[in-house]
Amino acid sequence: MNPLIARLEIAVRLSDDDRTSLQAVFASTRRFEKGRDVVREADQPDQVYAMLDGWAARCKGLPDGSRPITAFLMPGDLCNGETLFRRRMDYSAVALTPVIVATATRDALIRLTGERPRLAQAFWSAAQVEAATSRAWIVNLGRRGAYSRLAHLACELHARLSRLDLVSGSECNLPFTQEQFGQALGLTSVHVNRVLKRLREERMMQFHNRTLTVLDIDRLRAVAGFDPAYLQEDVA
Amino acid sequence: MNPLIARLEIAVRLSDDDRTSLQAVFASTRRFEKGRDVVREADQPDQVYAMLDGWAARCKGLPDGSRPITAFLMPGDLCNGETLFRRRMDYSAVALTPVIVATATRDALIRLTGERPRLAQAFWSAAQVEAATSRAWIVNLGRRGAYSRLAHLACELHARLSRLDLVSGSECNLPFTQEQFGQALGLTSVHVNRVLKRLREERMMQFHNRTLTVLDIDRLRAVAGFDPAYLQEDVA
């Protein structure tokens, strides 16, 4: 429960009542094994899932069989916030590690946020941070070459994990393959591999055994053109 | 005022009080000439702007001087919803035509949505539709070649305009240049031009004098892999 509340309180101050009623609505938890879909494209779920532990990826299925990744989900993120206002999912959320989610029913969450405007504002704010992240991805895919593009994603993941206290020293765990890097970046895994090699040889970062080591964050951010502003919410 | 209310009511039913108090908060309007910034990256505006008439583009400035476009704004869209919960803008909104916006102060809108949860929910829902559109752009930029990519954007704009009743027959007005198409698609204007030529020769669509003519929407959507689901909100 905590990661969700912590996330919501970044932007909006909640009352004790807000917090406890949120806990009540998200009372039950559920576990998904690595590789399973938490929610599936075209489904019409009755539950809203909030990430408590583990990693997931949002992806869309394409006719050619590829599954581009549009976001990485970490503790505190809602898997399927849209479900409140619209039935049909337009993406899947797949567990990249074993995942623990808190679940709320659609109806209960509609009722809760209909009674507690601060909570509705907090969720609104969280949706806007997600939108800002999507904008950064659009720029990344549209205007940067593979080299800066990969560096940018590494900077983003490093920054987000660091806010969750999941970076120790210069290392953090990214539980996915070069193939999945490619799905998120619009690159083939072959090319991801070559770019990783270059970044490693240039002593900026390395990715080995699912752990990312940032060797020179200043140079890496310069190469990426990374500005962490879009991730940070100021308290209102 | 109407386009904003119409937009919000797609997902959430509002009371008469909701509507009139929203009108009161967004009482004043302002006009921006073509080419002007409605809001500017890194600014800390006190006002929130809602599009009433005209077109704008959301763009981010890059060190190399380019200004990639991350979204097109039409009547009913908020220009800078984030402003409620976070001070610093991470993008600019530039008027592509003369634009009329309704303006609300940040404080008044925070207060209003803090008192009227239905409104907060409605804005939350609108933010989610925007996020869904961003996801579609991410997939478009990441996985499709220039040909399908341009077709997909044309399909999206056609569908959105058609919901606003701005399509007459098979024609609609897109008030921007091939250069700006390119900025939205991550392509050079030269290449946009070549792809437009091909789509025209293949009798799917043409873009001439700022008007888009869709000649064969079925074939165009097939080429684009376009599924309009992400634009449509079901009533909750």
Added chain:
DNA sequence: CGATAGTTTGATATCCTTCAAAACCTGTGG
């Protein structure tokens, strides 16, 4: 009518993909 912005076309360069295969892990059953 001239100036400026936008469109069109061609030639060449670059980046990334595709195809292919070898090397390397990691877990599993014998």
Added chain:
DNA sequence: CCACAGGTTTTGAAGGATATCAAACTATCG
């Protein structure tokens, strides 16, 4: 403990899509 299978990483060679550079053409607007 070993052998093996499947997935992942690494490297090479060749092809294709898109960028870049350059110039002519066309609209638009004072």
